[in-house]
Amino acid sequence: MLIRSRKSWEIPEREATPEAFFLNRRDILRGLGAGAVASLAATQVLAAAEADPTASLYPAKRNDAFKLDRPLTPESTNAHYNNFYEYGTDKTISAAAQQLEPHPWQITIDGLVEKPMKLDVDDLIKAMPLEERLYRHRCVEAWSMTIPWTGFSLAKLIAFAKPKPEAKYIQMETFLDPKMAPGQEMPFYPWPYIEGLTMAEATNELAFMVTGAYGKPLLKQFGAPMRLAVPWKYGFKSIKSITKISFVTQQPNNFWQQIASNEYGFWANVNPAVPHPRWSQASERILGTMERKPTLLFNGYEDQVASLYKGMEKLPLYR
Numbered sequence: 552m553l554i555r556s557r558k559s560w561e562i563p564e565r566e567a568t569p570e571a572f573f574l575n576r577r578d579i580l581r582g583l584g585a586g587a588v589a590s591l592a593a594t595q596v597l598a599a600a601e602a603d604p605t606a607s608l609y610p611a612k613r614n615d616a617f618k619l620d621r622p623l624t625p626e627s628t629n630a631h632y633n634n635f636y637e638y639g640t641d642k643t644i645s646a647a648a649q650q651l652e653p654h655p656w657q658i659t660i661d662g663l664v665e666k667p668m669k670l671d672v673d674d675l676i677k678a679m680p681l682e683e684r685l686y687r688h689r690c691v692e693a694w695s696m697t698i699p700w701t702g703f704s705l706a707k708l709i710a711f712a713k714p715k716p717e718a719k720y721i722q723m724e725t726f727l728d729p730k731m732a733p734g735q736e737m738p739f740y741p742w743p744y745i746e747g748l749t750m751a752e753a754t755n756e757l758a759f760m761v762t763g764a765y766g767k768p769l770l771k772q773f774g775a776p777m778r779l780a781v782p783w784k785y786g787f788k789s790i791k792s793i794t795k796i797s798f799v800t801q802q803p804n805n806f807w808q809q810i811a812s813n814e815y816g817f818w819a820n821v822n823p824a825v826p827h828p829r830w831s832q833a834s835e836r837i838l839g840t841m842e843r844k845p846t847l848l849f850n851g852y853e854d855q856v857a858s859l860y861k862g863m864e865k866l867p868l869y870r
């Protein structure tokens with residue numbers, strides 16, 4: 552049943568801008584190729600763009616417990632400034648990321664679980680209670696933004712996966728497919744992208760599995776079809792386009808740690824007092840503005856997460 556009365560340009564976009572609309576349509580057109588567009592009726596073009604079986608779940612109800620101390624970053628700003636090394640090393644990867652094919656998409660859950668399994672991400676998304684949360688995001692490079700994510704608590708997915716009590720960490724992996732992500736041809740990088748959390752961090756209410764943003768399914772450049780958001784940690788912990796979730800006993804050795812363990816570590820908690828070896832973390836640049844703000848401990852989420860690090864106060868929690 553793909554007949555839908557709502558056209559893509561009528562998708563509720565409470566925060567949307569004309570630029571965002573333009574980006575989406577332009578990317579659709581580019582994806583199909585100019586010749587194909589000329590020969591296809593507009594309705595067919597839109598049907599192709601809407602081949603996402605979860606589209607009707609958006610927008611999800613906003614959970615008002617998650618508040619911001621600053622305005623939302625416009626979608627047009629966020630959608631054109633991304634870090635996604637699978638599609639290039641600069642921030643202008645949004646066009647290249649349109650090569651990502653998020654449907655169909657299999658998720659593997661394995662390691663120390665009662666029953667390892669493989670499931671379709673759309674079935675998983677339909678089974679989970681979606682909600683919208685306004686989150687901050689702070690990159691280790693000192694830029695920051697705010698974003699209305701849609702998704703579900705990572706804790707809900709963990710309850711569904713039923714890890715064994717021996718599991719100490721959750722480890723997540725991005726897809727590996729150089730044909731779909733030319734950046735993965737770059738030999739220097741330890742593909743696939745990998746990240747991880749302790750079980751206590753992963754079951755903290757703030758750890759969020761993201762499937763949408765700005766009231767609709769995730770744009771490809773945001774890490775469709777499913778990415779993580781752990782807003783008290785530097786952005787590199789928030790792994791995109793997840794295909795595998797493993798429950799393990801060994802601390803995951805993440806992508807950036809493998810590249811430069813003197814600069815990037817496992818904990819990566821936002822901390823103004825611990826500089827990156829090459830720059831200060833005392834303040835951050837608000838994306839899309841000229842404004843700088845002081846960095847907050849745990850990116851402002853101290854009340855929710857400080858208890859996770861009791862007794863570790865003397866350690867440089869950045870690493």
Ligand SMILES: Nc1nc2c(c(=O)[nH]1)N[C@H]1C(S)=C(S)[C@@H](COP(=O)(O)O)O[C@H]1N2
Pocket residue numbers: 632633634635636637688689690691725744772773774785786787788789790791792
């Ligand atoms: N697979 C994968 N996940 C990733 C990255 C990446 O290069 N590949 N970059 C990380 C970094 S450093 C940041 S800051 C955020 C950026 O997310 P955004 O583009 O949605 O703002 O994604 C994180 N997740």
Ligand SMILES: [Mo]
Pocket residue numbers: 634689690691692785786787
């Ligand atoms: Mo980042």
